[in-house]
Amino acid sequence: MTTKPEAKTVAVVGATGAVGAVLLRELERRRFPVGELRALASARSRGAHVRFAERTLEVEEARPEAFAGVDFAFFAATGELSKSLAPVIAKQGGVAIDKSSTWRMEEGVPLVVPEINAATLEKQRGIVACPNCTTIGLVMALEPIRRAAGLRSVVVTTLQAVSGTGRPGIEELERQEGELARGDAPTCKTYPRPIARNALPFCDRFSEAGYTIEEWKLLHETRKILDLPELELSMTCVRVPVPVGHSASVLVETERPLTAAAARQVLAAFPGVEVVDDAPRELFPTARDAEGRDEVLVGRVRQDIGFARRLWLWQVADNLRKGAATNAIQIAEEMIRRGLA
Amino acid sequence: MTTKPEAKTVAVVGATGAVGAVLLRELERRRFPVGELRALASARSRGAHVRFAERTLEVEEARPEAFAGVDFAFFAATGELSKSLAPVIAKQGGVAIDKSSTWRMEEGVPLVVPEINAATLEKQRGIVACPNCTTIGLVMALEPIRRAAGLRSVVVTTLQAVSGTGRPGIEELERQEGELARGDAPTCKTYPRPIARNALPFCDRFSEAGYTIEEWKLLHETRKILDLPELELSMTCVRVPVPVGHSASVLVETERPLTAAAARQVLAAFPGVEVVDDAPRELFPTARDAEGRDEVLVGRVRQDIGFARRLWLWQVADNLRKGAATNAIQIAEEMIRRGLA
Numbered sequence: 001m002t003t004k005p006e007a008k009t010v011a012v013v014g015a016t017g018a019v020g021a022v023l024l025r026e027l028e029r030r031r032f033p034v035g036e037l038r039a040l041a042s043a044r045s046r047g048a049h050v051r052f053a054e055r056t057l058e059v060e061e062a063r064p065e066a067f068a069g070v071d072f073a074f075f076a077a078t079g080e081l082s083k084s085l086a087p088v089i090a091k092q093g094g095v096a097i098d099k100s101s102t103w104r105m106e107e108g109v110p111l112v113v114p115e116i117n118a119a120t121l122e123k124q125r126g127i128v129a130c131p132n133c134t135t136i137g138l139v140m141a142l143e144p145i146r147r148a149a150g151l152r153s154v155v156v157t158t159l160q161a162v163s164g165t166g167r168p169g170i171e172e173l174e175r176q177e178g179e180l181a182r183g184d185a186p187t188c189k190t191y192p193r194p195i196a197r198n199a200l201p202f203c204d205r206f207s208e209a210g211y212t213i214e215e216w217k218l219l220h221e222t223r224k225i226l227d228l229p230e231l232e233l234s235m236t237c238v239r240v241p242v243p244v245g246h247s248a249s250v251l252v253e254t255e256r257p258l259t260a261a262a263a264r265q266v267l268a269a270f271p272g273v274e275v276v277d278d279a280p281r282e283l284f285p286t287a288r289d290a291e292g293r294d295e296v297l298v299g300r301v302r303q304d305i306g307f308a309r310r311l312w313l314w315q316v317a318d319n320l321r322k323g324a325a326t327n328a329i330q331i332a333e334e335m336i337r338r339g340l341a
Numbered sequence: 342m343t344t345k346p347e348a349k350t351v352a353v354v355g356a357t358g359a360v361g362a363v364l365l366r367e368l369e370r371r372r373f374p375v376g377e378l379r380a381l382a383s384a385r386s387r388g389a390h391v392r393f394a395e396r397t398l399e400v401e402e403a404r405p406e407a408f409a410g411v412d413f414a415f416f417a418a419t420g421e422l423s424k425s426l427a428p429v430i431a432k433q434g435g436v437a438i439d440k441s442s443t444w445r446m447e448e449g450v451p452l453v454v455p456e457i458n459a460a461t462l463e464k465q466r467g468i469v470a471c472p473n474c475t476t477i478g479l480v481m482a483l484e485p486i487r488r489a490a491g492l493r494s495v496v497v498t499t500l501q502a503v504s505g506t507g508r509p510g511i512e513e514l515e516r517q518e519g520e521l522a523r524g525d526a527p528t529c530k531t532y533p534r535p536i537a538r539n540a541l542p543f544c545d546r547f548s549e550a551g552y553t554i555e556e557w558k559l560l561h562e563t564r565k566i567l568d569l570p571e572l573e574l575s576m577t578c579v580r581v582p583v584p585v586g587h588s589a590s591v592l593v594e595t596e597r598p599l600t601a602a603a604a605r606q607v608l609a610a611f612p613g614v615e616v617v618d619d620a621p622r623e624l625f626p627t628a629r630d631a632e633g634r635d636e637v638l639v640g641r642v643r644q645d646i647g648f649a650r651r652l653w654l655w656q657v658a659d660n661l662r663k664g665a666a667t668n669a670i671q672i673a674e675e676m677i678r679r680g681l682a
Contacts, residue, residue: 302551
């Protein structure tokens with residue numbers, strides 16, 4: 001018996017942020033069954049206004065009381081908010097879908113990209129984690145290849161958009177672009193070096209062994225989502241002066257031989273992936289092409305020179321859509337489909 | 342007996358281009374012993390004017406007659422010009438130092454980065470090739486590591502500045518930045534997709550096996566300069582919206598173990614390389630830091646997670662200076678030092 005899904009009470013935490021804005025727009029555009037919508041944020045943004053379904057909503061503070069009766073709470077805010085509030089929601093029988101890194105590596109919390117590991121949602125206990133925006137694009141390109149030929153190792157250099165840092169990143173790029181256009185020196189508030197007309201081998205902060213937090217996330221999250229705890233994955237994460245759209249230059253070593261043509265086929269057949277790859281027509285995917293789209297775009301698929309089991313590919317995805325808001329909403333949609341919420 | 346070097350008759354072919362302008366400036370700044378300077382270009386630029394040593398020079402057409410009595414001819418122009426004219430200069434007893442790709446892979450033509458393989462100049466016969474701007478930065482970072490621990494394989498993703506395409510690349514970025522600032526759609530003349538606020542996995546044109554010409558150059562030139570004809574080198578070359586300064590994200594596998602600390606030491610000790618690498622102080626090199634400098638900057642040196650013989654590093658260089666003009670002038674300086682010209 002398929003019926004129209006019951007309307008849900010939905011909270012969006014971080015409604016005033018870069019991902020929050022896309023969440024509100026996508027909940028409406030995807031016709032997510034929203035009965036009531038609560039726009040929440042930290043105390044700082046209380047009283048701001050956001051638009052949803054042609055109504056103006058006042059942003060309320062994300063306090064425990066604000067979640068009474070909530071079916072789905074989407075967290076697109078600081079980790080502190082979801083750390084304290086997600087368990088409250090779970091306890092009340094709702095589901096917290098968290099875009100922060102707080103819960104991702106927690107034992108028993110599924111880390112979900114629905115096209116890849118939706119089945120792990122069956123074991124959720126009220127908290128589901130949404131992976132990092134960089135990880136989602138990468139695993140979407142790796143999973144079809146893994147299914148076809150197995151994964152032995154992956155080497156990746158990312159080129160990440162400033163919106164991965166939220167509104168402050170976008171503001172930093174726009175301010176510096178204006179400063180440079182006026183002939184002024186760029187001022188740095190969000191990143192330690194100018195991002196306009198530059199590339200920074202530095203996302204988030206430095207952590208252990210000379211790697212950044214972003215790089216460690218990419219390793220651990222990819223292993224968890226693909227359920228390959230020993231996967232050899234090696235990476236450098238780079239910030240580039242692109243507003244929206246994370247790119248990744250990926251060298252994949254497979255367990256079994258896989259031609260570039262066969263790789264293109266399995267990638268194109270995978271839900272949510274689109275292959276844009278035609279050398280004679282000079283077609284390849286770029287961040288600008290991915291912006292505003294839900295699909296992960298893959299191109300420049302080619303065999304490594306001299307290595308039959310290694311493939312290069314170039315992968316791009318809208319970090320605010322599939323890299324964040326879309327993936328979070330897909331998680332909720334999948335839970336409704338499975339009768340889990 | 343060390344005496345002041347004899348003044349040389351110097352020709353700069355492509356004097357009106359992006360590299361040509363830097364060549365003129367650097368010949369002066371480095372006090373290259375210029376007696377007479379001839380500014381040359383294709384017929385199209387005849388009659389234009391350039392500045393050298395506080396004089397204004399009229400640009401003449403690069404025809405065989407223009408090279409009579411020339412000691413050094415620096416070619417920073419199309420490959421066709423150096424193809425036809427370099428042998429003329431060699432025959433007259435002068436030396437053509439060519440920045441185009443025409444002569445690089447020619448048997449018997451040295452392909453020179455003076456810090457690495459200056460000795461190959463002894464065998465020159467009037468034509469010396471200057472490597473691609475991307476190759477020079479990479480080999481400058483690889484050579485110290487090779488000397489310390491040997492090279493087994495290299496995986497590299499480049500992030501290349503638009504000036505690598507010369508003035509048309511710079512104009513494309515600036516025009517598109519203006520169009521985007523005005524809310525207009527970016528127009529594409531030089532690259533097939535917009536470069537402003539974007540990243541294109543595409544440098545030069547496509548060639549065999551799905552690789553671009555730029556990627557093949559990087560492979561073959563690196564092998565020739567390092568004299569490692571079998572070196573495993575695997576790459577993707579990317580264009581980014583940076584005016585000047587090529588970056589490269591490099592994973593190096595060595596023959597023998599080499600710690601990150603030891604790698605930093607051998608890099609810092611190598612002439613022309615500067616290490617900028619201090620995680621606690623959030624120091625790493627960027628394209629903007631390299632712009633206007635002759636040094637190749639290296640940072641983010643760290644051991645691969647789980648592989649003792651693999652090191653990541655981030656390398657940047659001014660593609661117009663060490664990547665082009667400076668390296669070409671250094672070749673001429675080295676030839677004078679060795680009494681070869």
